[in-house]
């Protein structure tokens with residue numbers, strides 16, 4: 001501690017052209033004036049501040065690998081590349097004021113982390129021209145946990161971005177641990193607010209709306225392609241001629257993961273899994289009721305408000321002008337499996353375990 005104090009005194013002396021003794025005396029005087037409200041170090045900072053000495057940065061932690069970041073560090077510097085930049089969003093605060101937030105993802109060889117910029121801080125992204133591939137050093141990022149228990153960073157008024165930091169060897173984007181490797185793109189646990197078209201995501205979401213349309217559509221029993229009735233009411237496949245149609249099912253629902261909601265589309269088996277009904281169930285119930293939406297309407301009671309695990313691909317729907325989720329898999333949330341998946345994922349993305357400090 002006294003060593004730190006010596007360093008402080010030395011810095012103040014150098015910057016202010018005072019002697020070390022004069023600085024010590026000033027600190028002592030300040031400490032007395034504040035009647036023991038501040039420590040010696042605190043008094044030294046006040047003195048430095050009054051003298052306009054700005055070299056007194058808090059002792060900085062070394063640059064950390066993203067994979068080793070932990071909440072206990074509170075703050076860290078990281079060096080990596082911008083993997084992705086999300087457009088800013090506006091939101092209303094409880095007091096009615098308008099807030100802004102924008103997120104970027106920074107990656108290094110050990111993992112990726114989301115960094116959020118708030119209000120005026122959002123401008124930092126444009127100011128530095130951050131985009132996918134930009135090499136950056138983020139100084140003084142505040143570390144916290146998001147509501148899905150993942151480590152994230154917050155760019156605060158004390159944080160800084162250095163583009164193209166010196167003496168840093170940062171691998172190209174393709175070599176970074178970006179979470180999704182090419183090819184079959186495994187589903188990644190993303191928040192809906194962060195998901196963009198092309199992402200294959202795994203989310204835990206609540207069904208908040210069910211679209212009560214006729215879920216059935218006619219397909220050619222030979223090739224499975226959709227067929228429609230012609231003016232004579234006959235179903236003709238371009239390839240296989242007139243057919244007695246088979247049926248497939250598509251169901252849409254709005255799902256919400258707590259960060260955003262979007263329309264999820266369930267086809268075929270996924271529609272069956274979602275409704276807990278086969279195509280034949282839906283069809284016979286519809287025929288009995290004289291309304292093909294009957295099964296959907298009846299299912300709404302049990303589905304609305306239900307939580308599900310969904311995997312699927314996010315795509316942009318030109319007609320609705322919104323993103324939607326093409327569901328590839330639907331399953332009820334299973335706490336144990338869910339926790340295991342999370343642990344596996346964390347271990348996978350953490351690389352080296354945090355040092356036991």
Ligand SMILES: [Zn+2]
Pocket residue numbers: 220221222223224225237238239240241
């Ligand atoms: Zn056909």
